[in-house]
Structures are given as C-alpha cells and as structure tokens.
Amino acid sequence: MNRWKRLLVSEHWVLYLGVACFLILFPFTPQLASIENIRNVFSNMLPMLIVAIGETIVLITGGIDLSVTSVIGLSSVIGASIMSSDQGLLAGNPAAAAAGIGGMLLAGLFVGWLNGVAVARLRMPPFIVTLTAMMFFSGLAVWLTQSRPIYGLPARFNELGQGAWLWVPNALIIAGALAVSAHVLLSRSLLGRWIYAVGTSTRTSLISGVPVNRVITLAYVASGGCAAAASILYTARLETGSPVLGQRILLDVIGATVIGGTSLFGGKGRILWTVLGVWFICLIDNSLNMLGLSHFVVMMVKGGIILFAALMDATRTRVLAG
C-alpha cells in the first residue's frame, strides 16, 4: 500500500483533513490560529461532542437517534421550570440546582428508554420511532412553556457551562469524563462487545446469547442521557431554559459522527473518531465564520465540505475492501 493509500485508510484521516483545511484557510484569516480562537473551537465542540457520543453508541448498534435535539429542548425547560428563581418549582431552595439537573437527566433517560423499548421490543424502525419522538417531545417542550424561554437560573448551575475548576473548564471536565467512560464502555467491557455484535448482526448475536433487546434499549437510554447532559451545558451557557434549544444541530451531530468514521449501517465506530468528527465540524464552522463569508456561502461551503468528507469515507471503505 503506498503512502497516500495508507494516509487515506488511517483511523486519523479526519484529523489530517481538518489540519489540511486549517492550513489552507490560515493565510486568509491568521486569527484562526490565535490561542483565543482555538479555545473557542474546543469550547464550542464540547456540548455537541456529548450529544455525538450518545449518537455513536446508537449508530454502532445499527440504529439512529433523531430525537436528541428534542431531548435537549425538553430537558432544558424541565430543568429550568424546577430551578428558575422567577417561576421555578423550587425557587429559592438551595437544592434547586441539583434537583434541576436531576430532572433534566431523568427526562433524557426516559425519552431514551421509550425509544429503546419501541425499537427493541416492538421492532419498530429506529428512524420512524425517533423521528416521531423528536416531533412529540419538541412539541411538548413548546407547549409546556407556551414558547417562552425561562430565565433566572441559579448561578451555581450557570457555572457548569461557563466556569472552571482549577483553570480547567467545567464543560471540558464533564465532556471528557463522558468521552472516557464511553470509550472504556465500548472498548473494554462486555456490554461494549455486545453493542458491536448487535450492530454487526442482530441474528448472530441473538443465537450467541447476547441480550439483544436489553443492549438496544441501553444504547438509546445512553443517547437520551447524553443529550440531556449536553442540554445542561447549552442551558447553562445561555443562562436560559429554552424549548427550541439545540433544534438546529441534528445534522451537525450525525454528520460529525459519520465523518468521524462511525458507520450508518452499524457494527463500526469509536469515540475517538467521533471526537475528531465533531472537532472537524466545529473547525469548519469556526473557520468559515472567521473568514467573514456571507451566511449563504457558509452554508454552501459547509455542505460541500461534508459531502467531500463523505465521498472520502466511501473511497476509504472501497480501498479497505481491497
């Protein structure tokens, strides 16, 4: 295999692609490489990375979770309705922030469990199940708040999205802990091996004694939980509970996960790949913004780059197949 082919099939090809984009765009906007901007790119990618980690687990099982954005909105308004000092159920209570976070996570886990049960037990197609869940729970979030954002969140809660612990941003600690846990789960645990096995062949897994239904349900629960965790960061960053929070990031999340190398057909994917995919998407977004291109050009260029990355992915798969 020659050098270019080796580069193409490398696990880190998205990293190379990202660095290449960076080097090409750098002469046009040198501030791209400023420490402050690099910090921005990493800070912007953290909440999306958390959503993408859950999506990766579901994609490896051969499913897809389109409801993640509705979980972000629903968790945001549930958490805010509990802890807001203006209209929260526990307004003024010192435990309001903790209860709000608990409520947000429970909402995400519950939606994930519903998705998992519908896909695993009722044998419904994941696309339809999670699309319907997205519509229902987005609508529920808007209905609960009558489309009004909820303000007055506790400062301790907002710190999660904006503050730092010993100079390490809290968001980085949360996203890092989740990424490492997911990596260990997928690569070092029996459940991880079952997740890959279910994605590779459900039938073979069933015959081999893998508890397929439980594995699929857990994958969706994990995805719902991750979306809720991301919602905590998004909500804290804006200091606002909003029913439309994160509604427009679904394609970025799925795009980043697939560009990273996780297969839409199941059985293949890694957390590190997803980290690189999310970094790549955020880098492109940031670079195009820094270039000061018009909004419409940004959308076209971004679409083109994602398409190019997908074409490269298909080429890699062909090369690897021999």
Place this chain on the structure above:
Amino acid sequence: MSARFLRVLLLSLAVIVGCSRVGPRPALTIGVAFEILQTEYWVASFEAMKDELNRRGITMVEAIADGDANRQLEQIQSFIARKVDGIIVVPKDAKTVIPMIRAANRAGTPIVLYNRPCDRTDAHAVAVVADNYKIARATVEYMAQQAKKTGRKHKALILIGDLGDINAIGRRDGFDDALKGFADMIEVIARVPTEWNQEKALAGVTNALQANPDIDFIFTSSDFLFPSIVSALKTAGKYRKVGEVGHVVLGGFDGDATAYQMLADGYLDADGVQDVYFESSAAVQAVLDLKAGKDVPDRILDEGFVINQANLKEASARMWGARK
C-alpha cells in the same frame, strides 16, 4: 510514517499559532450578527447596515444564527477572537444576549444591540430601538379616527407577536392605549397570539373571522403577517379597498414592501414605519463612538413615523419598503 507525519503537522501548527500573534490590521472591522434573516425587515436592516459600513470604509464580517441563540453566542465569541473593533448584534431575545454582552465587555469590545434591547443587567451595551409603543399608538389612533368617520361601531382584532420579545409587548400596549380613547366606538373582541409565525397568524385570523364575522378593524404587530391576514380576509370575502362598503380598517407595523403595495393599492389604512436607515446608521455611529471612548446613551430611540392614505406620496420616500 504516521507518527512522523503527525510530528510535522504539530510543528507546523505551533509555528502558525506563534505567527498569528503578529500582523498589522489596516482598517476597522465590525462584526454584525443577526439572529435570523427571515423577514423583509431583517433583510432590509442587514443590507442597510452593510451599505452604511461600506460607505464609511469599514470592513464588515457577518454571521447569521438561524434562530439558534447558542450558535449566536459562538459567533460573538468568534468575533471577539478575530479581534473585531466592535459588534452589532440582533439578539434572539432580551435574556440570552446577556452572556454575549458579558463576553464582549470582558474583551473590551464595544457592543450595540440592534432593534431589540436586553433585559436589565450589570453588563453594558447600547441598544438602538424603535419606539414601538409610540409608533404603534400613533398608527392605531389614525386607524380609529378613520373608523370613527364611518359613524358606526367597530369590532377589533389584534395579532400579537412573541411576548418574549419586548418589541411585541410595546406594540400591543400601544394598540391597547390608543383604543382606550375610542372605547365607545371600538371594542377589541379578538387577540391572536402569533409567536411571529405566519401559519399561526393565518389559523388565528381565520378562526376569529369565523367566530366573529363582524370584525372590521385589524391591527398586526408586524407587516410580515399581512399575507396571512389578506388570505383569511379573501376567504371570508372581506378584502375591500378603503372607502368601499365592507372595508375592514387595516393597520400594521414595520414599513415593508407588502405594506407599501397594499397602501398604494388602497387596501391598507395606515402603517407604523421603523426607520431602518436611521437605526442602521445610529448603530454604526454608536459602535464607533464607543470604540473612541465617547459617552453614548444606553438607549437610542428611533421615533419612526406613520404612513397612511393621506400622506402616502410624501412619506413613502422615507419608507424602506417603498424603495426598490
């Protein structure tokens, strides 16, 4: 190969990061962040801002958040990292913009809010806003005077915007206060909450006209909802010109091209006009003054004006929707 390649890449990046700290910046650069470009008003404002900055020889970098407040926060952070000389932002709402203002304040970057003010906060920004209350009140008072001339009682409907938007509240209050003086002639029997959504407006007006076919006075808090109103009125057979029997007294707010066309065609009685050109120019001037360290009031008001069938010819020159 892979490890060596990675080492070379990392070394190149380190050099680039080092180099990025130097370099002259010839002209002023202003970051302009719009929440969305959904309606004619925002598109006209965006173009007016671009023209104003061009005219002054200032480079503009733009960002549109597509209605996503988180994305807007990231865009503002990008502007700050790019070390722009000032930021003009159309925020999604009065609260989510506060972390953005704080970020700009921390970086020492002047920030001006265009057309939507922020809520009370310790963070500092200048807001250029239309006097929504006053313009809406003057528009509705003109409409009420036209209704009074007919000598009969009227039943009114208002389309209300998103009540999370302080502009929508100002316009609603202007409508209510204007009609207090005409309580014997005009009764408000329907309030349609639209959340700035055309489909909701269409459904709301259609339902209201079915429930109350005698509605003959309609005010919309934004001109971009006129297509929904016209559609519902046509379905109900009530879309008539000013002066014709069965005419529904119509008024709006913004000054867009649809409203101008309806005025010119004789269907619309009055429209409250926000002066896009004044607001854009004032926003640019404010950001430059802040950059120069001058004192700028926290709120700069656009007084706007009312265009109606009587002053159409002279006032249309100032109406942004009348310009081709």
